[in-house]
Amino acid sequence: MDIVTQKQSSYSGLPVFSSLKAEKVVPAVREMLADAREKLKTIRQAEPGWETTVLPMEILNHQISRAWSPVSHVNSVVNTPELRQAYNQCLPLLSDFFTGLGQDQLLYRAYCKTEQDDEDLSAEQRQVLRLAIQDFRLGGVGLERDKQRLFAENASKLATLQSKFEENLLDAGNAWKRQISDPAIVGGLPASLLESAAASARAENADGWLLRLDQPTYHAVMSHADNRELREAFYEAWVTRASDQGPHAGRWDNFEIMEEIMGLRHANARLLDFDNFAEYSMTPKMAGSVAEVFSFLTDLAQKSAHRGKEELAELVDFAGKKLAAWDLAYYSEKLKQSRCGISEEELRPYFPVDRVLPGLFSLATRLFGICLEPRNDIDTWHDDTVFYELRAANGELIGGLYVDLYARPAKRGGAWMDECIGRVRTRQVCEQPVAYLVCNFMRPLAGCPALLTHSDVVTLFHEFGHALHHLLTQASYPSVAGINGVPWDAVELPSQLMENFAWEPEVLSMVSGHFETGEPLPQDVVDRLLSSRQFQSGLQMLRQLEFAIFDLRLHADYDPARGARILETLRDVREEISIVPVPDWNRFANGFSHVFAGGYAAGYYSYKWAEVLAADAYAAFGEEGLFNHEVADRYRQSILAQGGARGAMENFVAFRGRPPRPEALLEQAGILDRAPAPI
Ligand SMILES: [Zn+2]
Known part of the structure; x- marks a missing residue:
C-alpha cells in the first residue's frame, strides 16, 4: 500500500467503540479464534520458512491483538457489569489459544528451522525469531504432554485470578x-x-x-x-482495600487470590526447571540475573538511606510530634511549602489542559519534527476522549493517539499507555500504529478548562513518552514494533526520559499559562518548583526500593511448603529498608496490582532500572543541548525507532556510546553530590 492510499484511507480500520456492545464480545471472540485456528492449520501444514510460517503468524497475532485491544480497553475505561462478564468469559478462551500456541511443538520446530536454514534474514527478522523461540521455551514447548497440560491449566487460572484481583480492588474502592x-x-x-x-x-x-x-x-x-x-x-x-482489615474487612479480600497466584507462578516456573518465578521472570529481561538485580537495588538503598533518614528527621522536627502514617503526606506538603514555598494546588491555575497538551505536542515537534492534530470525526468510547493524528514534517501519516484524561467512576485508576494497533509493514498488510493514553486527572469544572498539578503534568509527559515509543517505531513486524519485544526493565526508559523535560524552565514555559489571564508562570514560582524536585528524594527512593525488593524477594524465596508469606516478607523488607511508620493493619500488598494483576511480577525493580537508563540517557540532552536535533534524532533512531527490533543494551549503547551508569540518577535526585569523574 503506498503512502497516498494510506493517507486517504487513513483510519478506516479504527475500532468503532460506540458499537462495541457487551453481548457481541463473546461470540465475536469465539468466531475470531475459530478463524485463527483455521489459519493456524494452514500455517502448520506449510513448509517451514519466513514467508510460510513466521510472517503469517505475525499477521495472525496482529489481527487478534487488534481485535481484542478495544475490548480490553473499554473494560478498563468504561467498565459495566455486562462488559466485565463478557471480558472475563473471553480471558480463558484467549489464554487457552495462546497457551496452545506457545506449546505447539511443530510450530516451534518450524521457527527453529527457519532460524537455522534461512541465511538471508534481516537483523529485525532474526530478532523476531529469537524472541519467539524464547517465548516458546518459556511457554512450556519442551514439556511432556501431561506437564504441558498442567502448565496450560495453571496459566489459564492465573489469567482469571489476576483479573479477579483487579476487580476486587476496583469494587472495594467504589464501595x-x-x-x-x-x-x-x-x-x-x-x-x-x-x-x-x-x-x-x-x-x-x-x-x-x-x-x-x-x-x-x-x-x-x-x-x-x-x-x-x-x-x-x-x-x-x-x-486496606480488598483485604481482611478496614471498613470492608473480609469483603473482596484478595488474600487467598494472592496466595494462589504465587503458588501457580512458582509451579509453572518449576515445571520449566527454573528455581523460582523470579528466575523465570528474569530470562527475557535486560538485567542479567536475580542476584544482579538484588545487588543493584541494595546498592541504591544503601546510598539513599542516609539522605532518607535526614529527611524524616527534618519532617518530624518540623511537625513537632510523633508522626503516624496518615500524617506523613500532610506534613510533607506543609514542609515543602515552607521550604520551597510551593504547593501543588497553587500551580493548578497555570497548567490548564488546553495549554499543557498543545505545549507537550509542540515539544514533540521541536524534538522530532512531528505534528499532532485533533480529529473530531473519530468515534471514541467517551466524550472525554480526543483522537489525535500524528504526522511527519512532510505530512506523511505516522499514527494515531486517543487521549482520555479525566477520572470517572468505572474507570480503572492510574495512568497508562496501551497499544490499540501495532505497526505492520509487509507486502500483505500495512498499518500505522495507534495508541491509547489514559490518565485520571480531576475533571474540568463548568466553564473552566481542567487544571493540572505539576505532578499531573509529569504523569502526562511520562505516558506520552510511552506513546512516542509505540508511535515512532520503524519496525515492520508487530512482535518487535513499538513497545513489543522491549524487555520490561527497559520499557520505562522513554517514559521516564520524557518526565525530565517537564522540569526544564524552557519546557515549563511552553506548557503553562494562567487559565484566566494567560500570564506565564512567574520566575520565582519556577525557581521554587525546581527547588522542590529533590524534596524528600531519599524517602521516595527508599519507598520504591521497598516495593521492588518486596516483589523480588516474594518470588525468589517462594517455598510451596510455607506458602507465599506475603505479610511476613513485607514486614522483613520494611524492617531492612523502610524508615517511616506503617501500622500493622496496613495491607498494601492487597492493592499492589502491578505485581499481582499486571506484568510487573518479579519485575517491579524495572522502574528503578529504567530510571537509571532514563537519567543517564537524558544527561546526553543536558550535555549536548535540550533541543539539539542531532541528539534528539540519535535518541529517536537508536531507541524509539528500534523498539524491540534490537536488544535493549545495544539500543542504549548506540545512543550513549557506552553502557548505563547509576550516577546520573543519584545526581538527579540530589543523593550524589559530586559529579562523576570525567572519562
Ligand atoms: Zn510507565
Whole structure:
C-alpha cells in the first residue's frame, strides 16, 4: 500500500467503540479464534520458512491483538457489569489459544528451522525469531504432554485470578465514600476538589460534600486535609482495600487470590526447571540475573538511606510530634511549602489542559519534527476522549493517539499507555500504529478548562513518552514494533526520559499559562518548583526500593511448603529498608496490582532500572543541548525507532556510546553530590 492510499484511507480500520456492545464480545471472540485456528492449520501444514510460517503468524497475532485491544480497553475505561462478564468469559478462551500456541511443538520446530536454514534474514527478522523461540521455551514447548497440560491449566487460572484481583480492588474502592456536611471537617482541602465533591453530593441528593476513594481524592485528602480523623479514615480505607482489615474487612479480600497466584507462578516456573518465578521472570529481561538485580537495588538503598533518614528527621522536627502514617503526606506538603514555598494546588491555575497538551505536542515537534492534530470525526468510547493524528514534517501519516484524561467512576485508576494497533509493514498488510493514553486527572469544572498539578503534568509527559515509543517505531513486524519485544526493565526508559523535560524552565514555559489571564508562570514560582524536585528524594527512593525488593524477594524465596508469606516478607523488607511508620493493619500488598494483576511480577525493580537508563540517557540532552536535533534524532533512531527490533543494551549503547551508569540518577535526585569523574 503506498503512502497516498494510506493517507486517504487513513483510519478506516479504527475500532468503532460506540458499537462495541457487551453481548457481541463473546461470540465475536469465539468466531475470531475459530478463524485463527483455521489459519493456524494452514500455517502448520506449510513448509517451514519466513514467508510460510513466521510472517503469517505475525499477521495472525496482529489481527487478534487488534481485535481484542478495544475490548480490553473499554473494560478498563468504561467498565459495566455486562462488559466485565463478557471480558472475563473471553480471558480463558484467549489464554487457552495462546497457551496452545506457545506449546505447539511443530510450530516451534518450524521457527527453529527457519532460524537455522534461512541465511538471508534481516537483523529485525532474526530478532523476531529469537524472541519467539524464547517465548516458546518459556511457554512450556519442551514439556511432556501431561506437564504441558498442567502448565496450560495453571496459566489459564492465573489469567482469571489476576483479573479477579483487579476487580476486587476496583469494587472495594467504589464501595467506600464519605459524605460530609460540616465545613470544618473539609478544611484545608483544595477548592477544586470541594467543588467536584459538592457536585457528587448533589448528584446523590445529599448535602455538603461526597468524597470518593479514587486516586486524586485520596491523594488530596492525605496531603491537604487539616482534619486528622478524615485523613486517618481515608488512609485506613485506602490501604486496606480488598483485604481482611478496614471498613470492608473480609469483603473482596484478595488474600487467598494472592496466595494462589504465587503458588501457580512458582509451579509453572518449576515445571520449566527454573528455581523460582523470579528466575523465570528474569530470562527475557535486560538485567542479567536475580542476584544482579538484588545487588543493584541494595546498592541504591544503601546510598539513599542516609539522605532518607535526614529527611524524616527534618519532617518530624518540623511537625513537632510523633508522626503516624496518615500524617506523613500532610506534613510533607506543609514542609515543602515552607521550604520551597510551593504547593501543588497553587500551580493548578497555570497548567490548564488546553495549554499543557498543545505545549507537550509542540515539544514533540521541536524534538522530532512531528505534528499532532485533533480529529473530531473519530468515534471514541467517551466524550472525554480526543483522537489525535500524528504526522511527519512532510505530512506523511505516522499514527494515531486517543487521549482520555479525566477520572470517572468505572474507570480503572492510574495512568497508562496501551497499544490499540501495532505497526505492520509487509507486502500483505500495512498499518500505522495507534495508541491509547489514559490518565485520571480531576475533571474540568463548568466553564473552566481542567487544571493540572505539576505532578499531573509529569504523569502526562511520562505516558506520552510511552506513546512516542509505540508511535515512532520503524519496525515492520508487530512482535518487535513499538513497545513489543522491549524487555520490561527497559520499557520505562522513554517514559521516564520524557518526565525530565517537564522540569526544564524552557519546557515549563511552553506548557503553562494562567487559565484566566494567560500570564506565564512567574520566575520565582519556577525557581521554587525546581527547588522542590529533590524534596524528600531519599524517602521516595527508599519507598520504591521497598516495593521492588518486596516483589523480588516474594518470588525468589517462594517455598510451596510455607506458602507465599506475603505479610511476613513485607514486614522483613520494611524492617531492612523502610524508615517511616506503617501500622500493622496496613495491607498494601492487597492493592499492589502491578505485581499481582499486571506484568510487573518479579519485575517491579524495572522502574528503578529504567530510571537509571532514563537519567543517564537524558544527561546526553543536558550535555549536548535540550533541543539539539542531532541528539534528539540519535535518541529517536537508536531507541524509539528500534523498539524491540534490537536488544535493549545495544539500543542504549548506540545512543550513549557506552553502557548505563547509576550516577546520573543519584545526581538527579540530589543523593550524589559530586559529579562523576570525567572519562
Ligand atoms: Zn510507565
